[in-house]
Amino acid sequence: MVDKLPPKQRTKIPRQAMPEQEACQRAHNFDEVNLGLTEAIAQRESQRCLTCADPKCTHGCPVGVQIREVVDLVREGEYLSAAAKLREDNVLPAVTGRVCPQENQCEGACVLARRFNSLAIGHIERFVADYERKTGQVGLPERAPLTGKKVAIVGSGPAGLSCAGDLSLKGHEVTVFEALHEIGGVLIYGIPEFRLPKEIVRQEVENMRAMGIDFQTNVVIGKTVTIDELFNEEGYDAVFIATGAGLPKFMNIPGEQLAGVYSANEFLTRVNLMKAYDPDQYDSPIYDCRGRNVAIVGGGNTAMDSVRSALRLGAKNAYIIYRRSEEEMPARGEEVHHAKDEGVQFMNLHNPLEFVGNEEGNLTGVKLVKMELGEADESGRRRPVPIEGSEFVMPIDMAVVAIGTGANPLVQSTTPDMATNKWGYIVADEETSRTNKRGVFAGGDIVSGAATVILAMGAGRVAARSMHEYLETGQW
Amino acid sequence: MFPIKESRFLSGDVKLFRVEAPRIARKRQAGQFVIVRIHEHGERIPLTIADSDVEQGTITIIVQGVGKTTRLLNQLEAGDAILDVVGPLGEPSEIKNFGTVVVIGGGVGTAIAYPTAVAMKQAGNHVITIVGARNQSLLILEDEVRATSDELYLMTDDGSYGEHGFVTQKLQALIDQGRTIDHVLAIGPIPMMRAVAEVTRPHQISTIVSLNPIMVDGTGMCGGCRVYVGKECKFACVDGPEFDAHQVDFTNLIQRNKMYRDREQESLEAFEADPTHDLEEAHHCQMEQRFPEVGPRTV
Numbered sequence: 001m002v003d004k005l006p007p008k009q010r011t012k013i014p015r016q017a018m019p020e021q022e023a024c025q026r027a028h029n030f031d032e033v034n035l036g037l038t039e040a041i042a043q044r045e046s047q048r049c050l051t052c053a054d055p056k057c058t059h060g061c062p063v064g065v066q067i068r069e070v071v072d073l074v075r076e077g078e079y080l081s082a083a084a085k086l087r088e089d090n091v092l093p094a095v096t097g098r099v100c101p102q103e104n105q106c107e108g109a110c111v112l113a114r115r116f117n118s119l120a121i122g123h124i125e126r127f128v129a130d131y132e133r134k135t136g137q138v139g140l141p142e143r144a145p146l147t148g149k150k151v152a153i154v155g156s157g158p159a160g161l162s163c164a165g166d167l168s169l170k171g172h173e174v175t176v177f178e179a180l181h182e183i184g185g186v187l188i189y190g191i192p193e194f195r196l197p198k199e200i201v202r203q204e205v206e207n208m209r210a211m212g213i214d215f216q217t218n219v220v221i222g223k224t225v226t227i228d229e230l231f232n233e234e235g236y237d238a239v240f241i242a243t244g245a246g247l248p249k250f251m252n253i254p255g256e257q258l259a260g261v262y263s264a265n266e267f268l269t270r271v272n273l274m275k276a277y278d279p280d281q282y283d284s285p286i287y288d289c290r291g292r293n294v295a296i297v298g299g300g301n302t303a304m305d306s307v308r309s310a311l312r313l314g315a316k317n318a319y320i321i322y323r324r325s326e327e328e329m330p331a332r333g334e335e336v337h338h339a340k341d342e343g344v345q346f347m348n349l350h351n352p353l354e355f356v357g358n359e360e361g362n363l364t365g366v367k368l369v370k371m372e373l374g375e376a377d378e379s380g381r382r383r384p385v386p387i388e389g390s391e392f393v394m395p396i397d398m399a400v401v402a403i404g405t406g407a408n409p410l411v412q413s414t415t416p417d418m419a420t421n422k423w424g425y426i427v428a429d430e431e432t433s434r435t436n437k438r439g440v441f442a443g444g445d446i447v448s449g450a451a452t453v454i455l456a457m458g459a460g461r462v463a464a465r466s467m468h469e470y471l472e473t474g475q476w
Numbered sequence: 477m478f479p480i481k482e483s484r485f486l487s488g489d490v491k492l493f494r495v496e497a498p499r500i501a502r503k504r505q506a507g508q509f510v511i512v513r514i515h516e517h518g519e520r521i522p523l524t525i526a527d528s529d530v531e532q533g534t535i536t537i538i539v540q541g542v543g544k545t546t547r548l549l550n551q552l553e554a555g556d557a558i559l560d561v562v563g564p565l566g567e568p569s570e571i572k573n574f575g576t577v578v579v580i581g582g583g584v585g586t587a588i589a590y591p592t593a594v595a596m597k598q599a600g601n602h603v604i605t606i607v608g609a610r611n612q613s614l615l616i617l618e619d620e621v622r623a624t625s626d627e628l629y630l631m632t633d634d635g636s637y638g639e640h641g642f643v644t645q646k647l648q649a650l651i652d653q654g655r656t657i658d659h660v661l662a663i664g665p666i667p668m669m670r671a672v673a674e675v676t677r678p679h680q681i682s683t684i685v686s687l688n689p690i691m692v693d694g695t696g697m698c699g700g701c702r703v704y705v706g707k708e709c710k711f712a713c714v715d716g717p718e719f720d721a722h723q724v725d726f727t728n729l730i731q732r733n734k735m736y737r738d739r740e741q742e743s744l745e746a747f748e749a750d751p752t753h754d755l756e757e758a759h760h761c762q763m764e765q766r767f768p769e770v771g772p773r774t775v
Contacts, residue, residue: 179695181513181520181560189697218562220695224499248699250709257704257728259735266698274519274692283544283743284519284692285736361731408696410714 004075007050015117016045023341027311030193030277033338034098034126042127045120046075052111057121060109062458063162065089067106067121074124083132084139086125091165091208092158092457094133094200095187097126100454101332133200138207144171149471152177152236154221154411157185158453159242159444161204162460163467164213170468174213175236179220182273185244187453189273190265192305194312195335198272222410227418227440238439238467241426242460245445247406251297255355256401260287260363264302264402271309287398290314295366295394297321297352298402299329304336306400307344318344319396323351323371323384349373351386356393365395405450415440425449433463438476441467478561481534483554486616489541490584491550492526498533500525500563506591507569507686507718510537511694513560514548515757521545522691522713524588525564535561538587538616543740544747548754556759565694566717570684573600575658578650579625580606580643580672582664586616588686589663594624596661602626604657606646608664612637644671657681662721666730673721683721687712689729690736704728 004010019035020026026033037045055068066085073082086093102108102122110118132138149172153160156178168174182188184201209215219225221243230236248263250256267286270276274284294310296303299322311318320339322329325348329336340346349371356365370390373382407424418437419427426435426442433441443459445451470476482494500510509524527536541547552558569592577596581589586607597603605625609615610633622628629646630638639646643664650657660683662672669685676683689701689712696714703712706723710716747754 179562180693181562218560219499220562220565223565223695224503224563246695246697248697250699250702252709257702257709257725257732259732263699266692266700269692269698275517279739282517282519285739285743287735288739360734361728410695 004051005047010048010050011112011116013044013048015048015120016041016123018120018123023338023343026194027308027342030312032197033194036130037120037123037127039131042074042124043077045124046071048112049075049119050111056109056111057106057119060105060107062105062454063089063461065106065125070128071119071121071124074128079128079131080135080137080139082128084141086128087139087141089461090457091162092187092204092453093125094129094204095158095196096454096457097122097124097129098196098200099191101452103333105454133203138210140207140211141169143169143211146173147171147471149173149237150235151175151467151471152221152230152234152239153242154227154239155185155242155244155444155446156183156215157242157244157444157456158187159244159456159460159463160185160240161208162457163240163242163443163464164460165208165211166461166464167467168208168211168213170464172468172471176213176215177219177221177225178215178217180273181217183215183217186246189269190302190305192268192272192309194308195305220410222412222414227411227415227437231439238441238471240433240460240463240467241411241435241440241442241446242444242456242463243408243411243446244456245405245407245425245450247408248401249404249406250401251352251403253352253354255357255363258355258357258363259361260357260398261355262287262398262400264296264298264306264400265405267306267400268302268309271313277309277313286313289398291316292397293317293319293395294398294400295319295321295396296400296402298404299324299331299348300402300404301331301335303400303402304331304339306402308339308342310398310400311342311344315398319394320344320346320348321350321352321366321368322346322348324381325349325373328381349384351384353391355399363397363399365393366399367391367393407446407449423449431462432466433459434466434470434476439470477557477559479557480552480554481532483552486538487614489547489550490538490587490614490616491541492536492538493549493552494529494532494534494536495558495561496533497535497561497563500561501528501530501533501535504528504535504564505568506571506595508564508566509694509717510535510561510563511565511691512537512549512558514545514552515559515754517757518548518559519545520560520692520694522565522688522694524686524717526587526591538584540584544743544754547744547747548751548758551751551755552758559758562694565713567715569595569661569718571595571599574682575601576604576656577601577659577661578604578606578647578657580608580647580660580662580664580668581621582608582643582662582668583610583614584616585664585668585686586621589661590617590621590624592661592663593621597624597626601659604650605629606631606643608632608643608668610634642671643668644675647672647675651675651679651681660684660721661686661718666726666733669721670726673724673726677722684718685721685724686717687719687724687729688717688733690733
């Protein structure tokens with residue numbers, strides 16, 4: 001047992017920085033940017049924890065990870081026990097340690113944050129999960145005796161995986177269906193290698209396989225098999241729909257059909273899932289960015305992922321075009337800073353009016369208008385207003401539209417007796433995840449609209465609890 | 477893994493595969509397609525389902541070897557397997573009793589038109605089929621199409637078989653003869669489909685074409701297959717692949733399909749120069765099929 005420092009001394013330790021690849025180097029490779037804490041740094045950081053009697057950090061976590069206990073175990077050098085503790089609440093710790101917006105969740109709630117920098121909970125979480133992975137001794141939680149109930153999970157993203165993990169532990173027989181050829185949903189096709197290496201996701205999926213979960217790729221629920229067929233022909237007792245919000249939005253401005261204009265989903269799928277950045281090894285093509293000008297429209301994490309991918313594909317100039325100012329940007333601060341360090345050029349307060357092309361139908365430029373911020377709108381953010389006469393055309397060779405996504409209608413359209421709202425999202429009770437259709441639960445982005453990995457995982461856990469109750473009692 | 481139960485060449489570079497995919501076989505309707513990936517480093521390509529057999533649990537796909545992936549596929553044989561086959565995707569063809577229906581297939585497009593011709597016949601239509609190809613050796617499914625057609629016209633560009641001329645000339649001739657045509661379905665190369673649209677447009681004959689844009693996931697997620705139909709943006713994978721020929725922006729479709737032409741050419745040349753690596757990889761997949769991984773452990 002390592003002695004705990006008195007609180008005063010603990011607060012004197014500065015927050016430990018995450019070692020990272022040099023910006024000039026990482027801007028040209030797809031290797032992970034953050035290198036991970038060393039044992040020594042993790043130890044020192046864990047000393048900073050005030051071990052609050054009522055840990056605010058856990059309340060700030062959408063899946064309620066027992067953070068203080070985990071940090072205590074890290075301080076004592078009990079890393080594998082810390083990992084096992086993490087897994088009690090979180091099936092994807094190596095993932096969430098990397099991609100959670102911790103600053104708004106656990107770390108945002110941390111008592112230290114009021115006067116000092118918050119504890120680096122995300123970094124510690126990642127350290128623990130990585131340590132466990134490297135030892136190969138994954139402390140899988142014990143599974144309850146088999147119940148004989150069969151559950152189908154539709155979609156293998158964070159919501160589906162976390163629901164699958166919890167239900168499997170309760171002893172239910174769980175099958176996860178995925179439309180693509182690889183398990184992980186947005187973790188695989190959406191988040192780039194340099195932020196979340198795919199090996200990490202694969203390892204977590206392997207752990208879940210070892211827990212007894214069955215994964216089936218290449219099955220499009222709603223097309224290959226409908227929800228009703230899952231019950232009637234394949235014998236499932238309950239279904240959880242976690243298909244996410246994957247329908248790309250476009251701006252509906254002239255020229256959007258030009259060759260060279262991508263949705264963020266297509267661009268990132270080609271880069272991440274299909275490994276288009278490695279054309280010697282992989283067949284899936286992507287527009288040749290080398291020496292070209294690339295513009296990404298949007299200010300969220302997806303826009304940051306896209307612009308940093310374009311840089312790594314060799315773009316000469318990679319721009320973010322965002323209609324508000326940096327203050328309003330929805331992307332995580334860390335991602336914006338990483339992008340800036342790597343050389344991304346931010347054109348805030350600019351809005352695209354039109355894409356311009358040549359007679360072959362290829363993109364050659366984008367017509368922009370400068371914006372200024374007016375009065376606050378219903379969202380509480382100041383409304384961007386175009387500045388008259390400020391239009392100009394900027395030459396670009398490729399554009400990525402990253403302005404958000406909507407609900408994919410595939411499952412809903414073949415399940416007409418399940419209620420959806422006017423935007424096509426599935427209507428499900430917040431507390432129980434129940435839809436209006438018996439035995440069918442839904443959660444994650446397909447209910448809430450596009451959100452974060454951890455919120456989706458939280459929704460998966462809520463659904464798992466509620467589904468377990470339904471499977472046990474049979475009451476709807 | 478999706479085992480290949482049967483494979484045979486129908487013409488020079490057009491090959492038929494019967495692939496074991498029971499779930500897809502059960503659901504598939506005329507006009508729908510699958511997305512296929514051959515090995516771990518391969519791309520995802522859409523291919524129309526030509527036929528299916530629910531009892532055998534197989535689907536039939538017919539592939540013309542034009543790019544790297546289709547040529548690699550055409551080197552696989554019965555006993556091999558395809559790594560990923562996902563579907564059935566897309567909306568089925570609209571099948572009803574229109575009266576007299578002209579089904580036009582150009583080249584390998586005949587394979588796609590064929591199941592719709594069968595369904596149209598079953599729905600009670602008088603089915604006139606026009607099949608076109610550059611020359612006799614490229615004509616496929618003649619017997620099958622003949623069996624399902626009330627009238628069959630075979631056209632070759634060089635006159636080596638059937639009648640000399642394009643499918644549009646035959647269609648025009650039928651219209652000029654005063655034949656009543658209630659509905660036209662044309663599937664083949666984009667210039668052919670566009671030409672058919674121009675023949676039927678002045679006569680306001682409802683005409684449907686099946687589009688083949690670049691596609692990644694096939695489920696409405698990537699938006700890469702967007703096509704413009706009457707100024708509206710549609711996703712061919714979920715809204716199509718069949719659309720009103722008179723509304724389609726064919727020029728844009730051609731331009732977008734050219735997006736990766738250079739890369740595709742390079743890739744094809746490298747494959748033609750030395751296909752060993754890709755073939756080995758495709759066969760490696762088959763090895764996994766023979767020696768499947770140990771199933772999930774129960775803790």
